[in-house]
Amino acid sequence: MWQLESETLIIIITTLGAIIGIVIGTIAPAIMEGIAVKKALDGIARQPDAANDLRTTLLISMALLESTAIYVLLVILVLLFANPLLNRFF
Amino acid sequence: MEDVIPQVVFYLFGLPITNTVVSTWIMMIIIIILVILIRKFKPDAGEMIVEFIENMISSVMPADANPAKYMTVLGTMAIFLILANILSIIPFLVSPTANINTTIALALIIFFSVHFYGIKEKGLVGYLRDFANPIFMLPLEIVSQLSRTLSLSIRLFGNILSTDLIVAIVFSLIPFIVPLPLAALGMLTGVLQAYIFTVLSSLYIGSAIEIEQNEKERQILKREIAEAS
Numbered sequence: 001m002w003q004l005e006s007e008t009l010i011i012i013i014t015t016l017g018a019i020i021g022i023v024i025g026t027i028a029p030a031i032m033e034g035i036a037v038k039k040a041l042d043g044i045a046r047q048p049d050a051a052n053d054l055r056t057t058l059l060i061s062m063a064l065l066e067s068t069a070i071y072v073l074l075v076i077l078v079l080l081f082a083n084p085l086l087n088r089f090f
Numbered sequence: 091m092e093d094v095i096p097q098v099v100f101y102l103f104g105l106p107i108t109n110t111v112v113s114t115w116i117m118m119i120i121i122i123i124l125v126i127l128i129r130k131f132k133p134d135a136g137e138m139i140v141e142f143i144e145n146m147i148s149s150v151m152p153a154d155a156n157p158a159k160y161m162t163v164l165g166t167m168a169i170f171l172i173l174a175n176i177l178s179i180i181p182f183l184v185s186p187t188a189n190i191n192t193t194i195a196l197a198l199i200i201f202f203s204v205h206f207y208g209i210k211e212k213g214l215v216g217y218l219r220d221f222a223n224p225i226f227m228l229p230l231e232i233v234s235q236l237s238r239t240l241s242l243s244i245r246l247f248g249n250i251l252s253t254d255l256i257v258a259i260v261f262s263l264i265p266f267i268v269p270l271p272l273a274a275l276g277m278l279t280g281v282l283q284a285y286i287f288t289v290l291s292s293l294y295i296g297s298a299i300e301i302e303q304n305e306k307e308r309q310i311l312k313r314e315i316a317e318a319s
Contacts, residue, residue, distance in 0.1 A: 059285070
């Protein structure tokens with residue numbers, strides 16, 4: 001087995017965690033946003049008069065859905081650029 | 091990576107001044123010059139901007155509210171954010187909203203103005219009574235008040251920082267032509283985020299000043315009884 005320093009091990013584990021986290025964290029909001037846009041477009045196609053109301057609601061809900069992906073990005077940026085574990089142990 | 095993380099430029103009376111603060115000052119000068127120019131040469135354009143923001147606010151406020159009352163906070167926020175989010179296309183300047191301190195300050199302004207306008211509109215007792223209408227909703231209401239402030243600030247910060255970061259990374263790989271579409275996407279995201287921040291703030295203020303339907307009927311009934319007697 002390889003002999004790794006614990007600092008290297010922590011860097012490897014955080015990088016892996018960041019990759020897995022950003023993949024899962026962007027898939028879920030992307031699917032939900034797709035569903036929201038699909039439903040809103042259905043509504044606009046069925047009833048073009050309601051397009052303005054639907055657009056405002058769609059933009060607000062898209063922002064709320066998008067923010068979950070932004071939270072994931074923020075956690076991962078902290079892990080990559082300002083890792084708290086590295087400062088604590090070394 | 092040093093392009094996107096706020097750097098200390100100089101110290102003013104012992105306080106560290108980062109480059110985002112300096113670009114906020116430059117943006118304030120730009121806004122003042124723009125306002126003077128618009129007032130002098132094209133007053134119609136200023137009227138159009140104000141009407142656009144007023145329509146945006148009144149589309150999510152309750153129907154009987156007067157949006158002109160809240161223009162001081164929300165209109166300022168909209169103009170500031172639109173300029174702040176697209177400021178990073180000017181070379182050597184960073185968006186002021188790419189620093190989390192700026193966005194938290196903006197979200198705190200919204201947090202306090204929600205309660206200020208709620209108390210101003212309904213009175214202290216009426217606002218506290220409407221704050222959590224069935225009383226067991228009180229903890230949930232407090233948590234939602236705090237989490238909406240946090241999410242408002244982090245959403246703006248994360249969006250602006252991530253687009254700036256993408257442009258910086260692509261620029262370090264291929265510095266010619268290729269980052270341009272991404273910078274354009276960043277401008278689009280910035281304007282959209284400014285719109286969303288303003289609309290969400292007016293939604294929160296609107297929900298604070300909204301009078302419940304049965305409450306309104308009770309007030310009308312009370313007034314009729316007072317007039318009859």
